Amino acid sequence: MSDLSVTQLDELRAELERQIRRLERSMKTTDEAAKPVELDQTAVGRLSRMDALQNQHLTKNLQEREAIRYAQLHDALKRMDAGTYGRCTSCDAAIGFDRLLVYPETPVCAGCG
Numbered sequence: 001m002s003d004l005s006v007t008q009l010d011e012l013r014a015e016l017e018r019q020i021r022r023l024e025r026s027m028k029t030t031d032e033a034a035k036p037v038e039l040d041q042t043a044v045g046r047l048s049r050m051d052a053l054q055n056q057h058l059t060k061n062l063q064e065r066e067a068i069r070y071a072q073l074h075d076a077l078k079r080m081d082a083g084t085y086g087r088c089t090s091c092d093a094a095i096g097f098d099r100l101l102v103y104p105e106t107p108v109c110a111g112c113g
Contacts, residue, residue, distance in 0.1 A: 002086035003094040012097075013080060015104050020073050027066050030059060072105040079107070088112055 002009065079085040086095050088109040095109045106113060 002083065004086045004097060004100075008097050008100075009080065009085070012085070012100055012104050013077070015101070016073055016076055016080075019104065020070070020077075023066060023070055023073065027063070027070070030063050030066060069105070072107075075107070076105040 004012070076085060086097075086100060087093070088095055088111075089107040090112040091109065093109045093111065095106065099106060099110060
């Protein structure tokens with residue numbers, strides 16, 4: 001059972017949902033940036049092609065980080081629905097409200113994290 005009050009849980013749920021919406025918007029933008037780059041080989045120099053490939057690689061890394069964070073945010077909502085949110089998944093200690101305000105998707109307390 002969580003040590004958080006109903007008001008704190010409501011505030012944290014709203015924050016999780018806000019971050020999910022923001023991340024979904026960011027993911028749409030990232031998906032657009034990840035589309036294959038078609039370069040006119042006669043008009044674009046070697047360095048421009050290298051820049052485009054490097055940017056694609058960076059975008060792919062960003063997509064991976066966004067997907068991980070998206071899953072973490074949804075997992076936090078599932079823990080909230082299950083009544084285990086706010087408890088460390090490693091040692092079962094309470095996770096402080098202040099920590100959850102900063103990092104609401106965290107599954108672990110400061111000691112385990």
